[in-house]
Amino acid sequence: MQRYFLPDRPVDNKITIEGDDFHHISRVMRMEAGSHIYTVFPDGQTAVAVITAIHAASADAEIEEWVEKSVELPVDVVISCGLVKGDKFDYIIQKGTELGAAGFVPFEASRSIVKWDQKKGAKKTERWQKIAKEAAEQSHRSQIPAVSEPVSITRVIESGKDFDVKLFAYEETAKTGDMSAFYEALSGLSAGKRIMVVTGPEGGFSDKEAEQLTAGGFTACALGPRILRAETAPLYVLSAVSFYTELMR
Known part of the structure; x- marks a missing residue:
């Protein structure tokens, strides 16, 4: 139907x-x-x-x-992703909506290959919201994720005050072999909690951005031992949250 x-x-x-x-x-x-x-x-x-x-x-x-039945994740997961080239962000929104994301906040990262065009911005954001709506219909969700216009990383950090858990996926953490932070964050989630996960663009986070996020209360975490593409990391996060909060309980 x-x-x-x-x-x-x-x-x-x-x-x-x-x-x-x-x-x-x-x-x-x-x-x-x-x-x-x-x-x-x-x-x-x-x-x-x-x-x-x-x-x-x-x-x-x-x-x-x-x-009466709800298919929404028991926790709100907002993905903040560095701007990526081509139609990769379209893909992140479509698949991320299917996986249960509550919202998407793109940001202009220092290593983003693509730069935001303000003249075309409103039309592009409208397109992203339409992709989210169609994906929500296809996956039989009861909420359409909000998709914002790209913001600065400073705005991302400021918005973190509204969340219970704040993480950023950092490849340098994966290289050290410390895999505990993401698991510990998920194990502490309960119904109704809000989690924001920030992922980088194709070039990853700069040292300055990693320092800013850490100073802003975001915890660096590894998403497994492998280095994921920019468009893969948000989907890994959502899949893991779904498994931990819906299938394990």
């Missing part, structure tokens, strides 16, 4: 679907009156609805039952 994230709560269990979602229902899926869909509302509540009418620019639907 197809899933759609809607901007407003229903009134008397009645729903009107417009815009891109209506286009998808009518032109892509070619649904008709009687078709069933999942609808997800801003508070994360999900319902099964039946389409009652298809109009020229909108569809009407009515809620049949509310769905």
